[in-house]
Amino acid sequence: MTLRLRLLILGGGVIAAAFLLVGLGLRGAAEAPWAEAREDQVLRSWATAARLLEVDGALGADPRQGALELGDLLGMRVTLVDPTGQVLGDSGVPEGDVDNMENHAGRPEVRAALEGRLELVERRSPTQGVLSFYVAGPATLPGGEPVVLRLATPRGVAGGPLERAPVLLLLVGAGAFLVLAAVTVGGGMDGQLRRSIRRLEGAAAMAGSGKLDGFPPPEDLSSELAGLGSSLQRMGDEVRDRMRELLREREELLTLVDAIAEGVVALTDDARVLRMNRAAVELLEVPRPAPFAPIGTLIRHPYLRDHLEESVVLPLPPREFQVGDRHLLIAAHLLPEGGSVVTFLDVTDLRRMEKIRRDFVANASHEMKTPLTAMRxxxxxxxxxxxxxxxxxxxxxxxxxxSVRLQNLVDDLLDLSRLEAGAWPVQEEEVELADSAFEVWEELMQARGAPAPEFQIHGDAVGLADAQALHLVFRNLLDNALRFTPDDGNVEVRITPRGPEVEVAVTDSGAGIPSTALPRIFERFYRVDPGRDRAAGGTGLGLAIVRHLVQSMGGEVSAESQLGEGTTIRFTLPRVEVT
Structure with a gap:
C-alpha cells in the first residue's frame, strides 16, 4: 500500500470522525437547554393542575370530566388514578372512557406518587410507543379524596435540523473524503482545493464551540467543495435559527412566570434561589436576589425562612404566614432532580373580608338583641x-x-346589603339639589312634631344623581344632624359648584366628633358614643350607607368636626351645566 493511499485512508477517517463529532456536539448543545425547559414546563403545569383540581367548582365534578377539561386547558395528557391504581379519568382516552383501562399501580411514576412523592420520569409509552415525559404526584379532589395526578407529554427533540445534524455531517464528511480521494488519485490537490479544505476544517472547529457563522460562502471555495460549503452554510443557518427560537421560547416562559399574580420561587437542593418572579419579590418585600443567593439571607421572618429551607428536603403541606401586613398562603413542591418550587398566594383581602363578616354578624346580632330584649x-x-x-x-x-328601632335597623341592613352586592342600579338624572334637601327636611319635621333647630339652605345647583339615592343620603345626614343638635342650634346645607362637580356640605352646631374618631365614622356600626347614639335611635349604619351611595353616583364623601362646635359632612356629585 503506497504512502499516498495510506494518507488518503487516514485523512478520510479523520474527516468523517470530525464531522460526526461536530454534528453530535451541535445536537447536544441545543438539546440540553431544550430538555431542561421542557421538564420545567411539565412540572409547572403539574403544579397548576394540582391547584385547579383542589378548587371546588373550577372543574367538572366527575373525575372523567375533570381530566378532559384539564387536558384541553394544558395541552397534555391528564390521568387521575385512585390509591388502588384504578384509573378514574384520562384525557387521552376517547370521550374519557376508562372502564377498560388496566391498573396503573405498576407505573413507576404512579408508584412513586402513591408513596407520597412527586416523580418525573422519561420513558416510552407502552400504548403509543412514543418517548414521553411523565410527571405524577399526590393531589386531592375538592371533597378531600386523595388521588394521583399524572401528566404526560411527548418528549420530542430540539428540532429536525439538529436531529439530522450527525448523519448529515457524517454524509458530508464521506462526500469530502470521496472528493479528496478523487483529487488525490487523479494527480493530487491543487493549492485552491487545499486552502478550501483548511477553511472548512477551521469552520467545523468553530461550529463545535458554538460559533455557527464561520462557514465560508460557496463562491470562496474550490468548485469541487462549493456544494459541500453550501450544505454546511445552510445547516449552520438552520441550527442558528433553532437556537434563537429556543432562547425566545425560554424568554417567553420566564416572562410568563414573571407576569403571573402568584409569587413563584425556584430553589436548588441546597436552598439557593434559582428564580424568583416579580410577584414574589413584592410579596416578600425583598430586593431582586442575585443568582444562587441563599434564601436564608433574604428572608427575615424566622418561621418562613425555616419553612423555605425545609421545603427542598421535605414534602410540606400548604401553610399560611403573616409577612408584614400581608397574609401569604405558601405551597411547596419537591422536584425530582432536587430542590423545590414554592408558590405564594396573597390571601390578605380574603382574611380581611372574613374578619369584616365576623364583625358584621356580631354587631348586627348585638344591635338586634338590645331592642328585642327590651320588648320581651x-x-x-x-x-x-x-x-x-x-x-x-x-x-x-x-x-x-x-320595634321602630328594630324596623329601622332591618331597613338599613337591607339597603346596605343591596349596595354592597351591587343590586342597587343607579338611575342617573338631573336633580335640583336644594329642592331635594328641603323635601327631606320637611318629611323629618312632619315626623318629629316638636321644636327643631333652625334650618337654612345656601346656594343651589343641578347634579347628575339617582334621585332616590340622593333622597336617602340627605335623609341620613339631616337625621343625624337633628338627633345631635339642640333645639336652639342650627342646621344648614351649603351647595357650591366647583368646576365639573358640585359640593354639598351639611353642617350642624351639635356636640361634634373627637378627631380620633373621625377616620372611622363611615364604618358599619361604629359609634362615637354607643350609649348616646342608641338612646337617640340611631342604627350605626347611616354614614356607611351614605358613603356607598355617594360613591355609586361618582362622588366622594368626607367629614370635618370640632368637639363641642359641630360637624360638617361634605360630598360631591357630577355637576350639570344649566343653560
Whole structure:
C-alpha cells in the first residue's frame, strides 16, 4: 500500500470522525437547554393542575370530566388514578372512557406518587410507543379524596435540523473524503482545493464551540467543495435559527412566570434561589436576589425562612404566614432532580373580608338583641301582671319605640346589603339639589312634631344623581344632624359648584366628633358614643350607607368636626351645566 493511499485512508477517517463529532456536539448543545425547559414546563403545569383540581367548582365534578377539561386547558395528557391504581379519568382516552383501562399501580411514576412523592420520569409509552415525559404526584379532589395526578407529554427533540445534524455531517464528511480521494488519485490537490479544505476544517472547529457563522460562502471555495460549503452554510443557518427560537421560547416562559399574580420561587437542593418572579419579590418585600443567593439571607421572618429551607428536603403541606401586613398562603413542591418550587398566594383581602363578616354578624346580632330584649321584658311584665294604666302605656310606648328601632335597623341592613352586592342600579338624572334637601327636611319635621333647630339652605345647583339615592343620603345626614343638635342650634346645607362637580356640605352646631374618631365614622356600626347614639335611635349604619351611595353616583364623601362646635359632612356629585 503506497504512502499516498495510506494518507488518503487516514485523512478520510479523520474527516468523517470530525464531522460526526461536530454534528453530535451541535445536537447536544441545543438539546440540553431544550430538555431542561421542557421538564420545567411539565412540572409547572403539574403544579397548576394540582391547584385547579383542589378548587371546588373550577372543574367538572366527575373525575372523567375533570381530566378532559384539564387536558384541553394544558395541552397534555391528564390521568387521575385512585390509591388502588384504578384509573378514574384520562384525557387521552376517547370521550374519557376508562372502564377498560388496566391498573396503573405498576407505573413507576404512579408508584412513586402513591408513596407520597412527586416523580418525573422519561420513558416510552407502552400504548403509543412514543418517548414521553411523565410527571405524577399526590393531589386531592375538592371533597378531600386523595388521588394521583399524572401528566404526560411527548418528549420530542430540539428540532429536525439538529436531529439530522450527525448523519448529515457524517454524509458530508464521506462526500469530502470521496472528493479528496478523487483529487488525490487523479494527480493530487491543487493549492485552491487545499486552502478550501483548511477553511472548512477551521469552520467545523468553530461550529463545535458554538460559533455557527464561520462557514465560508460557496463562491470562496474550490468548485469541487462549493456544494459541500453550501450544505454546511445552510445547516449552520438552520441550527442558528433553532437556537434563537429556543432562547425566545425560554424568554417567553420566564416572562410568563414573571407576569403571573402568584409569587413563584425556584430553589436548588441546597436552598439557593434559582428564580424568583416579580410577584414574589413584592410579596416578600425583598430586593431582586442575585443568582444562587441563599434564601436564608433574604428572608427575615424566622418561621418562613425555616419553612423555605425545609421545603427542598421535605414534602410540606400548604401553610399560611403573616409577612408584614400581608397574609401569604405558601405551597411547596419537591422536584425530582432536587430542590423545590414554592408558590405564594396573597390571601390578605380574603382574611380581611372574613374578619369584616365576623364583625358584621356580631354587631348586627348585638344591635338586634338590645331592642328585642327590651320588648320581651316589657311584654312579659304586661302579661304577668296588671300594672297601672300609666305604667302600661309607658311599657307599650317602649315596645313601639324598640320595634321602630328594630324596623329601622332591618331597613338599613337591607339597603346596605343591596349596595354592597351591587343590586342597587343607579338611575342617573338631573336633580335640583336644594329642592331635594328641603323635601327631606320637611318629611323629618312632619315626623318629629316638636321644636327643631333652625334650618337654612345656601346656594343651589343641578347634579347628575339617582334621585332616590340622593333622597336617602340627605335623609341620613339631616337625621343625624337633628338627633345631635339642640333645639336652639342650627342646621344648614351649603351647595357650591366647583368646576365639573358640585359640593354639598351639611353642617350642624351639635356636640361634634373627637378627631380620633373621625377616620372611622363611615364604618358599619361604629359609634362615637354607643350609649348616646342608641338612646337617640340611631342604627350605626347611616354614614356607611351614605358613603356607598355617594360613591355609586361618582362622588366622594368626607367629614370635618370640632368637639363641642359641630360637624360638617361634605360630598360631591357630577355637576350639570344649566343653560
Amino acid at each position: 321584658g316589657f311584654a312579659e311584665t304586661l302579661l304577668d301582671g296588671d300594672p297601672p294604666e300609666e305604667l302600661r302605656r309607658e311599657f307599650l310606648a317602649s315596645i313601639r319605640t324598640n
